[in-house]
Amino acid sequence: MPGDTGNNMKYALISDIHANPLALELVLRDITLHDIDKLLIAGDFVGYYYRPDVCFELLEEWNWIGVQGNHDQTLQDFVSGNSVMMQIYREEYGSGLDEAVKRLTLNQRKLLSSLPEKRELLIDEQKVLLCHGSPWSINERIYPDAKLEVFTRISSLEYDWVILGHTHYPLVQETNQTLIVNPGSVGQPRDIGGLASWMVVDFGKRTCQLKRVKFPTQKLIRETKLLDPKVPYLAEVLMRKPR
Template sequence: MKIAVIADIHGNRLALEAVLDDIARQGVDGTFNLGDLVSGPLEPNWVADILMDIDIPTVRGNHERELIDNPPDRLKPVDRFAQTQMEARHRGWINALPPTLALLDDIFLCHGTPTSDMDPWLDNWWDGRTVTTPDEATVAAKAEGFDYPLMLCGHTHVPRAVRLKDGRLIVNPGSVGLQMNLGSPDARYATIELRGGKYYPSFHAVPYDHFAAARQAEANGFPQWREALVTGWVGAAGLF
């Protein structure tokens, strides 16, 4: 069995289409999606349409929760932009997304950690522009009570895999649509293959027309997204 994992699209249709094309060449048995789907100043409605059409297992992220729970005047600018682009069918689909999902008795999907869509699991990216990694005890504590051989998370946009002492594997595939601190604008995702009873992760960086994505963000009134989309060097501060 081989699966693909995507996360943190943030309304970036161009990046999503490039990743889906690359996944199609991988020969996977399924694709899973870990949330933060539409909240970006790009093409959130188109992204929603694509995801609704391919109908893959998907959990909501913290930004979907914000869109569900708040009227426009209580949203931050990027979430408010995304909400204004959503049609009723998009909102209904987002409202129905679960916060977590267990599949095949072996795989667990969440956005941040199993108990929080805001808590980072394998790293921290909001300490300025410095990515920090938690210690083993911190990572293991957030997995307590979730005895799945493979656990998938997103939220921090940093691709990483951690294998706990008991063999459980935790994978963050990185972000499809918004690179931070990585020094590359390429869209990110992961594939994971089950061989001989063990999961083997691989990470993928996919070139796409990031200059066109940056122009979309600027045209929609969010020039601060340009550096992130073009360089991949920025931190999260000031983007949302």
């Protein structure tokens, strides 16, 4: 299988960093406490917030494999000057991609554009699919309360593991011997504001454990109100209380 990687290694799953280095730095600090060998990143490095360049600098010290998310792909519309798409994006999601164009170095931008939409990996004799939305679409959302038919369809692909992102909600679901997992979001968790999530995974033992890391939100909330006053969601989601 393409993308064979090392055996007997511990992995951290992270996703949806969304240009939030305050959260990423604390998550990476937590990861160092768990003897992690490699990161698997399920996309959306950019978008919503404002310092993707710092996030890539933080990741330089790590051994990681990643895929693109939908915001990462949309960045190409900003780079190419697609004014229609740019305006649609700004109205819904704010100025995060404008900041990405402004702040990412050429090498960081090349790295991001070189990432595939999905990857097949072989880890500890486990067939692993790493993607962002779903195996079929970068924009599809597989929520924890999805119907059983959705998980059954994913399991029919006969991977041992399918790693997703995109929803910003953690997920662990085993269907027909396929473990379907989503580590939730580092930069914009949507179940509890300001509480980043990631997962420790041992593929050989078929175990995963969700980890949560609190990050400060006040500075970022002030930035959203300054840069994106017409998109209040960017601040509101950071203050979300558990249901």
